[in-house]
Each structure stands twice: as C-alpha cells, then as structure tokens.
Amino acid sequence: MTNTAQKLDTIPLVDSGYWSSVTEAIRTEAERLLSSGEVTAVIGYRAGRRSGTALPAIATSPEQARELVFSPGCVNNLALYLTKAKKDVAKKGKVAIVAKGCDLKALAGLMGESQLKREELVIIGVACAGVYGASADRSLPLSEETIARKCRECTVHAPEGVDLTAGSVPALPQLSPEEAEELARLEAMTPRERWAFWTEHFSRCVRCMACRQVCPFCYCEQCYCDRNRPQGVETSPRPAGNTAWHIVRGMHLAGRCAGCAECERACPMDIPLNLLNRKMAQELKELYGHEAGIAPKEKGPLAEYREDDDQSFIK
C-alpha cells in the first residue's frame, strides 16, 4: 500500500465541528423537552469510558441532558429500548429518542407492527454521517477506513418524519459498496459453495444470542427458539441447531429488518449476519418491490396478498 492511498483512507469524512453541532442540537432539545415536562426521559448516547466510544443513555433530568453526545462511537440502535423487551423504559411515560436513519427505519417497522405509536413518541432525528465499524481504531477520526460497512451504502443520512433534526447533512463522498459486492460474490457461488460458506460461519456460533438481544425486531418475550415443548430449534451450540437458528431468524426478519446491522456488530464470532438479512431484503425487493423505509407501513409484504403478486413459484 502506498503512502498516498493510506492517507486517502484516513482523511476525515466530516470536520469535527459537525459532531459538536449535532451534540449541541441534541442537548438543547433534550433539555427543553425534559424541563418543560413534555417527556419524562430522552433516550440518547453519552460518552463511554474509553475515548471514541459512546453508550446508550437515558436522560431523565435537564442536567443529564447536558451529558448527551453524538459521535462516531454512537453505534447502537436505540429503537431497541422502546420494545417490549425493555418494558421499564416504556413505563417511564412519554419519551423522546435520538435516532439515526437506520434507527428510524426500525422505529417505522415497530410502528407498523403495533409496538409503538408515533403520537406517544418525540423523535430527535440525526443528520448522520456514519459511525465506526466494529474493528475500527477509535483514536482515528471517522474515515473511509474506520466507517462501518453498513454506512458505506447508507441511503438515509437525512432523517424524515421526525420532530426535530439535529445537525445538517454534511457533504459526503461516495464510498464503494463493500457489502453489496460481498453479496454479489455469494450470489455468484454455486449452491454447494454457498452452503459451505454459511455452514463454516454457523459452525463457529456459540449461541450467545447477542444477535437476538440487540435486534429491535426480536421483541418476543418468549422466543420460539427457546421453547422446549415442542422444541423447534436445538438450543445447544451444535452445527445443525446453529444453522436452524440463523435460518429461522433470517426468515422472521424478512421484510422487517431495518438493516442496522446491530446483529453483526454484536456477534462475538464475526458471523456476517447482515449479509443474510440483506439477501432476504433483496429477495423481497425483487418479488414484491418492498424496501424497509422510514415511513411506517400498515402491512409488510409477507402479510399482504395482492392479485399481481408473483406466483411463478406455484406450479
């Protein structure tokens, strides 16, 4: 690698003033909402212990609101905190949430599934430039080298349908779509090669269920895959059960997944889970013209029947 190439990779995508302006906008709005009593809590991020990191935080007082931040370390999908899996948050009363484009897609999905009501929520949308990838060196600024793979193909930098937009969308360079290329590479494989690719990945799975716990759409209080009477999926980490688990999850997310790639980020075994989700999303786009978007839909493509639906598979 030449020096010039390395330099290009590490050029910051946005200047540092961008992050502080978004942070300031979030703080001001959160403070206003909390001191006026309009909401009882604001779900956002605060700085992590180590530099370049951030943690999900729930601010319940104007003082706490001053601690909220937005940085490339704000990787978590906060929509998770509004699901049934996190009942305590909903009990606090009306809340506000800081949402990046991908979080907004998850919120829209949850609204479509009767889990959230728009009128019971204040959304502070973020004009997001992107966040760090899982293995990024956090001492460096957000650059083509450190940005998360999903952000390279982001289509929702600018939030829509929100109550307030924090910051303005900076000019961003076009980045090469790594994930799409990887997906194309998988598509080009023979079924046997593809099966080998996935069984190799799934064989490493330790069934820690981090992918499930971090997913905003895995909000069932009793997961089907944990049941033992009848047992649908083997629960110990063995290849057959692992494969079954990931296929069941992939199928359950078809037409719902917002593409936040939190499952992939949380996976300690580096299984490229978002590729599975992307593949299902691609199928649904081809078959039904469906794409997970920012606007809630009353019915997902798999819950709806239309006369012009593709029926070529029934023969």
Place this chain on the structure above:
Amino acid sequence: MSRIGVFVCHCGENISRTVDVEKVAAAAARLSGVAYATDYKYMCSDPGQGLLKKAVAEHRLDGIVVAACSPRMHEKTFRNAAKSAGLNPFLCEMANIREHCSWVHEDREEATEKAISIVTMLVERVKKNRKLVPITVPITKRSLVIGGGIAGIQAALDIADAGHEVVLVEREPSIGGHMAQLSETFPTLDCSQCIMTPKMVDVANHPNIRLYTYSEIENVEGYIGNFQVTVRKKARSVDMDKCTGCGVCTAKCPQKKIPNSFDRDLGMRPAIYVPFPQAVPNTPVIDRANCTYFKTGKCGVCQKVCGPGAVDYEQQDELVVEPVGAIVVATGFELYDIGPKPAGSPYEGYGEFGYGTIPDVIDGLTFERLASASGPTGGKIVRPSDGKEPKQVVFIQCVGSRAREKGISYCSKICCMYTAKHTMLYHHKVHDGQAYVFFMDARTPGKNYDEFWRRSIEEEEAVYIRGMVSRLYQKGDKVVVMGSDVLVGVQVEIEADLVVLATAVQARTGADSLAQKLGISYDKYNFYSEAHAKLKPVECATAGIYLAGACQGPKDIPDTVSQASAAAAKVMTLFAKAELEREPIVAKVNERNCVACFYCKKVCPYGAVEEKEIRDRNGNLIRVVAYVNPGVCGGCGTCQATCPSKSVELDGYTDEQVIAMIDAL
C-alpha cells in the same frame, strides 16, 4: 397410554394394488399406543363402519386412525361412525394412503413403506388430539348469483321461487348472456329469444330478486352462511329510477357509428344505448369512452331530450355491501380469439385462417347474429364484405378445440351440434345454397342430438367432409378453403362465399381474478373446479360456493340449465337448516406469549382476529393481545404460520402435534 385403533382400507383395489395393506395394519399394530389394527376391503361401507364401531367398544379405543382416502372424501363418514360408537368425532383422523400414496406410486415395496410412515405420523397426531365440540353459527338466508346468463337466471329464479332473496349481479348493461345472442337453439330449433326473454322479464319482476346490472364483484369476505360481498355498480350515467325506457335519447344521440359488440360488431349503436331491444333492464347506459360529451365536454343532447331528466353525467361508481349466505358462480364463457396469437395469451392463434384479415371468415356467434331475426340484418344471411347472399358456405369445426399444438386439448362440446344447426338455418334461408362442413368426428351424445345431426345431412343437404383445413385465402371475392377429405383420401379445394369457424369455448378473461376474490380453485384453462368430478359436480371446494354453467367447462343450454337448478337446490338445502354447524378446528391464542404485533390480524382472510385488552382487577390495562373469534375463524392456519412468537395455534394442528408427526418419521 393411548388406546388407538388403526383401520386400513383396501379401497377395492385402489390402495391394495400398490400398498400391502396387511403389512401396514401389522406395522401399525406394533406402534406404541395402538391397541388394535386391522384391514378391510371397503372401510367406508356399512360392514366396514360396523367393524370400526365394534372395535371401539371391544378394545375401549380412545382414538381412531382410518388409513384410506383423502379426508375430503370420507373424513365426515368416519367421524360420524366414531360418534355413533360413543367417541368424540374429532379423535378420529384420516391417514391418506390413496391420493398421497397408492395412486401416485408404482413400486409396491416403497409405497408400503410410505403408507406405514403416513399411518405412524397420524397415530402420533391423534395421541395429542383434543375432544372438540362443533360450533354453531347463524345463516344469512340470501344468495348471491354472479352472472346473468341463462345459468344465473335459472339459478336465481329457482332460489327466489323457494322464498329466499337473491342478489343477481351482471357485468353487462343487460342480463341475457350468450343465449340472448343466439338465433335458434338445438335440437328443437326453437327461437332463443322466445324462450329466453320471458325468463329475463321474470327476473326483473320477481319480488325476491335484487338485480344489479352493469356491476361487478369488488370484494368477497366471510365464509359459508355469512359472506359479505361488495358489488361495484358502475356508473351508468342514467338514473335507473327516473328512466322510463322511452328510447328518445338513443334515437337522438348524434354519435351513431359505434360497433355493437352484442351484434359481434356487425351493426352500429349510439353512445347512449341498450345492447338489444329486449334488454332487461330496458335502461340505456352511456359508453363513456365513445361519448362526445365525455370526450370533449360538448354535446349533451341526451340530457336535453330526456323528459324525466334521468341522464346524469356526474354519476359515480357506487359500492354496495350485500350480506349473503351462499354464492352461485355462473359467469359463463367466451370464444377463442382466432386471429394471430394475441400478446400474452397462452394459446396459439389461427393466423392461417385469416380471421380478422379476410372479412368473410367469421365465427359461429357472428353467424348466429346474421341468422337471428333481431340481428343487424334482420335474419337475412349475407356476407360481411359486400352484403351479398353467400351461395357456398364452409363450416370448419374444432377450431382451437382438441388442438394440443394450439394450447387447448379439451373438446368444446357444443360445436358439433351448433354447426349442424347452422347448416339447417342456412338451408332454410338460402334454398339454393350449399353448406360444407369440415369435421374430425361428430360428437352428438344427448337426447335427440344424433337424430338432429343426421337430419342436417339427410334432409338439409349439408355435405360433411371428414378432414381438416390447412389454409384459407382470398381469391377475388371468394375465400379458397384448402383441406383434405381423409375418407376418400384426396385434397379438397372449395371456393366459398363465406367461412364460419366453430371456435373453442374458453374461460372468461379475468375468470382467475374472480376466483381469487372468491377463494375457489380453477384449472389450467381457468375453468372453475368442482369439489368432486362425479359426486360433487356443482359444489366448489370452498364451502357455500356453487357452480353453474360454462364457467366450469364447456356446456350446452340443457346441461347449463340442469346444473343451475342443481346449484339452486344446493343453496336451498343449506338454507333449510336453522343454524349451520361448523367444524371446531379453529385457532386459539396463547395470551401469555402473544406480543401483539397483530400480524395474525393482518393476514386473517376471515377477519376473525380482534384486539383484546387484559386488565387487572382495578381496571388498569396490563397488555393487549390477539383474540380469535371462533365463530368467524375458518381454520385455515394462516395466523399460525405467520405468528413470529408462535402464540396462535389451530386445534388439531398444534406445533406439538406437527413436530410429533415429524419426529415419528
């Protein structure tokens, strides 16, 4: 420990030919929980059922598996037998080793293995079956009839005469259908109009019939006994209550050059029109696509001349919801398009016959309009090209029908007879004319049918040539027909003045989309499927929906009328009951696990899922869950397949049962 009885049927030889039934019974007897297993030649017969009842008592059975045909065929039979033996009928299940096994396999050993597997699975399922009690629901004693041809008219009149209300929906501005277009009908040559129009008037005047013409089915919801049908009343642009049918508007309409499709485009009609003089209702409709007022905003003559002020340009389509308990589908047929292959059609056209390019090549229905006293020529048979009387007419049968290479393999059934009729009508009107018929063979099975066909040859001088036609072409003002006479073994060339093609009967365009709205099945030609070819010829597999006429397959008038009356009788049988007993195979929600995503509610085709609030004793809302109304649930299981947390299950098909079945393999 269960005490299950397994009863293996030979079905004559239907099953025992490929499946070693004794071996199946012996294998079943060894399964855990099976107390008794046997085989018998005809399990559904009286002695067979007796065997089952006796075994229940003798072996104290608490579950039954009958390994025989499809549950569609005999589930009811055996459940009744179980009931009379004192067992809850829903503890009896069918293991289908006929349609799913013996009929589709050849290797006896492998088929026997598969039959044993099927029985093993069903034993596991029955072990976990629960006793269920039938659900009773009220019946809406009104019927919907879709289609106002002779089939729909007959069915509507029969049901209405029995004292039940009927909603008759017709797509065209008038009822009558194809039969109203015919001149005379075989085998008696009585005038179609003379026998048809009185029935049309009866429909219009019947106090029990609500007639919607120029209307279509928009949506169908519900189930047997309780359908909700949305009818789209298309904007007629004429107020039916005000219009007196005086006909001044149609006479004064300046736009008079629109081909009349009722006359197969031979005659012309105005933009505001009734399709034919005997139309019911006799209320005109404005053809908005061709009306000068709708195209340019100028004209308005019909509104000015209308005395009662019935013409209403602002009229909009109107949606009406009709609750009905039963539906008769009588949507009829259309004719094969014999031009070159139409884009998107699965059928090859007949480009070589020059239809559409040679004006004197017409189809049978066009000939009917030429021969009809109420037709565009007043019943005079003339050529479309120059209006001259044709002296040599060639009729070609089986155009499109029985032509596998063209995409249709079935026989259209009516063409042999109507072509024979055409030769007679022609001979009656053109005494010095000569009719030739090219045919493959004559199919005349029907009362007085063969006599009728013989008469066309022996008394009416039609020349029948056995063989096919390869090509038609224009030569001067003649159409040259090149064919072969296979009985003599020579090539034949006839210079004809007019050629009439007996084109195939085909399902209506859009028949498939109506079927999807109704939830009924159809075959590869889009004809609607009956529940059983022999024993349930008018019922659909979907309960409460019945078939009449050519929408099910090609049919002549006598067959259509018979089937329409049969469908009406089925409706009356349904309405004779005070309440409808429904299978208790319904979905139930596990309220502990339900996460209220309401996917079940979105996919339920019956609208059976409701949102239910769970409150504590102080009335505080704890959670919202899904609830399935058992009276409305159709037991399809779509909710079960969709539920992400698997919190809704169908009785008799629980996950536990299905997984036990798979585990047993």
